[in-house]
Amino acid sequence: MERQTPQRDAIRSLFTPDGDPLSPQELLEQASRDVPKLSIATVYRTIRSLEELGEIVPVELPGEPARYELAGKDHHHHFVCESCGRVFDVDACPGNLANMTPDGFKLTRHDITLYGLCGQCA
Amino acid sequence: MERQTPQRDAIRSLFTPDGDPLSPQELLEQASRDVPKLSIATVYRTIRSLEELGEIVPVELPGEPARYELAGKDHHHHFVCESCGRVFDVDACPGNLANMTPDGFKLTRHDITLYGLCGQCA
DNA sequence: ATGGGTGCAAATTGTTTGCATTTTA
């Protein structure tokens, strides 16, 4: 089983139900406040562990390193602010995209990323 | 200006109107048939040059390195086969996604990636 | 001949891994 350690707890606590997806670097910076000499290797190992346990899921955005967020959220997508770079959850979804799928292809899932300006930057 | 060289020509000729997006590694492999000791650095430099000239555009898919395709195609999206890994152009688009956009945010563009099985793998 | 292009190797960035050392249970 997974042991409880200050490092793991600090990283784990950064994932909140309404938090936006976090990158490994952001996790390192923020968790380092609690555990000063936290290493990036531990961040990556903890990410993988939490992912395998099904507690968090990766958020892969085009052209940038993966971020992670709490698992179990309803189906949703993401909005990337082209000004400040922050990533926001978007609950809406256009729904069935089967009509976009080429003939003979089988659709299993889809990713949608919106780009523009967030409320603060707009 | 850009000079005409065997390397550049070999890489440039791999971009065709109906071709699917190509990764730097694929460009290296395929162009190497014409120019045996082509280096990966030249591939990347040529990609950047063609991109700055507006001849090609990057195709950024979630979680994998960028690919490139001819510029000037109509607005479209991509389908990634989860079995063979190939990437296909998809001409359809659900259209207006403004209704997905959070209040106060300004939408400028969007990316949609479909996942599933291609015609051959299905 | 001269300035841009190329190859090769070294540098960068993001991520993973080996290993000796802590730490939790």
Next chain:
DNA sequence: TAAAATGCAAACAATTTGCACCCAT
């Protein structure tokens, strides 16, 4: 005190860059 977790540095993969050399113009 034994198994698991951590830190550090080395290893990797993708991409970029420095530099000496080469080739279009």
